[in-house]
Amino acid sequence: MIRYTIRRLLMLIPILIAVSLVVYFIVDLAPGDVVDVIAPDDASPEDKELLREMMGLNDPFIIRYARYMQGLMRGDLGKSYVNNRDVFEVYFSRLPNTLLLALAGAFVAVLIAVPLGVVSAMHRGSWKDAISMIFGLLGLSMPNFWLGLLLIIFFSLKLGLFPSYGSEGWSSIVLPAITVGTAQAALVMRTTRSSMLEVVRQDYLRTARAKGVPERTVIYKHALRNALIPIVTVMGTQLGVSLGGAVFTETVFAWPGVGRLVVDAINSRDIPMVTGCLILTTMLASFLILLVDIAYAFIDPRIKARYTK
Amino acid sequence: MNSKGMTDLVLKIENLVVHYETEDGIVEAVNGIDLQLERKRVLGLVGETGAGKTTTALAILNLVPDPPGVIKSGRIIVNGKDILNQDIKELERIRGKDVSMIFQDPMTSLNPVFTVGEQIAESIMLHEEVSKREAYERARELLELVGIPQDRADEYPHQFSGGMKQRALIAIALACRPKLLIADEPTTALDVTIQAQVLEVMAEIKEKYETSMIMITHDLGIVAETCDMVAVMYAGKIVEQGTLKDVFNNTKHPYTEGLFNCIPKINDRKAELIPIPGLMPDPTNLSRGCAFAPRCSYVMKECHERPVELKRINDTHMVACHAYDIQDFHIRRRVGKR
Numbered sequence: 001m002i003r004y005t006i007r008r009l010l011m012l013i014p015i016l017i018a019v020s021l022v023v024y025f026i027v028d029l030a031p032g033d034v035v036d037v038i039a040p041d042d043a044s045p046e047d048k049e050l051l052r053e054m055m056g057l058n059d060p061f062i063i064r065y066a067r068y069m070q071g072l073m074r075g076d077l078g079k080s081y082v083n084n085r086d087v088f089e090v091y092f093s094r095l096p097n098t099l100l101l102a103l104a105g106a107f108v109a110v111l112i113a114v115p116l117g118v119v120s121a122m123h124r125g126s127w128k129d130a131i132s133m134i135f136g137l138l139g140l141s142m143p144n145f146w147l148g149l150l151l152i153i154f155f156s157l158k159l160g161l162f163p164s165y166g167s168e169g170w171s172s173i174v175l176p177a178i179t180v181g182t183a184q185a186a187l188v189m190r191t192t193r194s195s196m197l198e199v200v201r202q203d204y205l206r207t208a209r210a211k212g213v214p215e216r217t218v219i220y221k222h223a224l225r226n227a228l229i230p231i232v233t234v235m236g237t238q239l240g241v242s243l244g245g246a247v248f249t250e251t252v253f254a255w256p257g258v259g260r261l262v263v264d265a266i267n268s269r270d271i272p273m274v275t276g277c278l279i280l281t282t283m284l285a286s287f288l289i290l291l292v293d294i295a296y297a298f299i300d301p302r303i304k305a306r307y308t309k
Numbered sequence: 310m311n312s313k314g315m316t317d318l319v320l321k322i323e324n325l326v327v328h329y330e331t332e333d334g335i336v337e338a339v340n341g342i343d344l345q346l347e348r349k350r351v352l353g354l355v356g357e358t359g360a361g362k363t364t365t366a367l368a369i370l371n372l373v374p375d376p377p378g379v380i381k382s383g384r385i386i387v388n389g390k391d392i393l394n395q396d397i398k399e400l401e402r403i404r405g406k407d408v409s410m411i412f413q414d415p416m417t418s419l420n421p422v423f424t425v426g427e428q429i430a431e432s433i434m435l436h437e438e439v440s441k442r443e444a445y446e447r448a449r450e451l452l453e454l455v456g457i458p459q460d461r462a463d464e465y466p467h468q469f470s471g472g473m474k475q476r477a478l479i480a481i482a483l484a485c486r487p488k489l490l491i492a493d494e495p496t497t498a499l500d501v502t503i504q505a506q507v508l509e510v511m512a513e514i515k516e517k518y519e520t521s522m523i524m525i526t527h528d529l530g531i532v533a534e535t536c537d538m539v540a541v542m543y544a545g546k547i548v549e550q551g552t553l554k555d556v557f558n559n560t561k562h563p564y565t566e567g568l569f570n571c572i573p574k575i576n577d578r579k580a581e582l583i584p585i586p587g588l589m590p591d592p593t594n595l596s597r598g599c600a601f602a603p604r605c606s607y608v609m610k611e612c613h614e615r616p617v618e619l620k621r622i623n624d625t626h627m628v629a630c631h632a633y634d635i636q637d638f639h640i641r642r643r644v645g646k647r
Contacts, residue, residue: 203412204417204418204419204420206412207412207418207419207420207478209372209404210370210372210409211405211409211431211432211484212400212402212405212406212435213401213435222420300421301421301422301465302465302467305468
């Protein structure tokens with residue numbers, strides 16, 4: 001198990017190098033550069049050219065990337081082109097907000113989705129199933145920002161229950177969490193349903209019933225535990241996506257998370273900021289997926305046996 | 310009907326009818342069977358795949374999958390309790406305690422994510438007031454009883470061989486010393502060498518716990534070895550029933566005869582096996598007459614038209630066949646007598 005974990009962590013190194021190269025390259029391809037953003041309006045083309053020369057932006061791509069990687073190897077993610085702040089610091093000042101929103105969203109998703117998916121599977125074809133499936137369809141197809149706006153109109157403006165923006169106090173996270181959670185819930189619900197449908201036909205559930213195990217225990221202990229692998233996979237992936245920030249939701253609720261940080265950085269062609277943030281996000285997401293893979297071993301002893309081989 | 314009176318009956322089934330109502334039609338799986346089983350006796354329920362044996366067994370636990378299964382009529386009394394008229398709480402108390410069942414396929418009948426010990430202990434904790442630790446300790450003893458070392462209780466099903474899994478399932482079924490044990494083809498999925506061991510374990514434990522048993526099988530050899538009574542099922546009906554001696558030495562029904570003719574003879578290896586021609590009838594479309602008529606070599610005109618009833622041959626032996634309306638009718642046994 002420990003050897004497996006170490007092997008997986010070592011595999012992260014080439015992945016991170018590849019990510020840095022791809023991101024650096026793509027942002028570099030974008031038309032325009034940071035000088036257009038930071039130079040004063042009345043700067044002449046000559047001034048701008050001078051600035052580019054000073055910042056080393058005129059060097060060939062390879063040189064600039066090599067310089068960046070030199071820093072990266074020392075653990076230095078560089079400084080923002082725009083405001084000269086340390087990328088690492090800026091990222092970690094935003095990360096708690098993103099983590100909070102991601103976890104709250106996942107919590108909402110699991111709270112709604114797993115029971116709904118189970119009920120849906122157990123009463124396949126009934127009205128309960130139909131309602132769950134409609135919820136699933138809506139949750140998946142409804143644009144996030146639109147749901148966010150609806151929630152603001154109803155719960156903030158009409159009922160005044162929760163603040164409509166910002167990140168002050170616990171009550172301000174409720175609406176963003178529901179917004180993020182709903183789309184995830186839809187996916188998790190559908191996964192739970194199909195996974196449970198696979199499992200309910202299994203012989204070992206009949207064995208459990210024949211022992212006299214109450215139906216609730218049959219479903220939530222014997223069946224759900226076996227249906228958990230795909231559910232955990234989807235939840236892990238979704239959480240990984242949320243770590244990159246929920247751009248729309250953050251924008252609607254003025255939530256200061258990583259998503260908007262990255263989008264702003266892209267808009268101002270702030271290459272060190274974009275690349276740094278994405279490398280760190282990739283790292284976190286990879287840790288998360290590793291955690292999911294380790295969780296498999298605890299859910300299913302057969303997988304654990306494979307890992308330790 | 311029986312000299313010891315009704316009180317000694319562990320199981321009594323009256324006119325059980327079970328249908329599966331699917332979109333493609335109604336599958337008439339069990340069509341009015343009567344069965345009874347006395348304490349400490351073993352009944353062999355014999356027949357081809359699809360004859361309704363497993364459905365009958367599941368009905369005894371009231372576990373016929375619903376939908377599509379529907380118990381249309383009948384009464385099932387286990388240990389004095391009317392199974393089909395119990396609420397779910399009471400049923401959960403009966404399952405595993407009064408009746409328990411060993412299923413056909415040991416490979417898929419154990420839950421892969423719990424240890425074998427946990428799965429045995431769960432049964433004990435459901436039915437008895439014991440702590441988790443006590444239940445687990447008893448689970449280990451039960452494993453020992455079925456011939457598996459105690460310390461393997463902490464292992465998962467995938468670490469067990471097929472024969473060991475079936476032993477573990479036997480341990481689960483016997484955990485609370487049920488009055489009635491139903492074994493649904495317990496050895497079909499196992500290697501021949503393992504079959505004998507598993508049967509031996511079952512016989513020992515049955516003796517020790519004084520359990521009555523229904524052995525569902527299509528293997529007449531197993532019946533001969535383990536059973537006191539035999540009921541032969543065909544297309545959801547019992548076509549012949551009696552003591553082991555009645556059915557084996559004084560075979561009456563042409564279908565039973567057909568089953569015997571399909572067994573290789575050890576003392577005449579050159580003897581050809583005589584398969585029963587044709588297939589089981591479509592259970593969504595059973596004829597009014599005898600369901601076996603299309604495959605029967607003694608068939609008469611009325612077999613196709615008139616429903617058959619069980620007729621008494623002697624105190625214990627009954628057969629459902631029109632041929633016995635004719636004086637002096639008897640089956641022609643093809644290969645030497647047993």
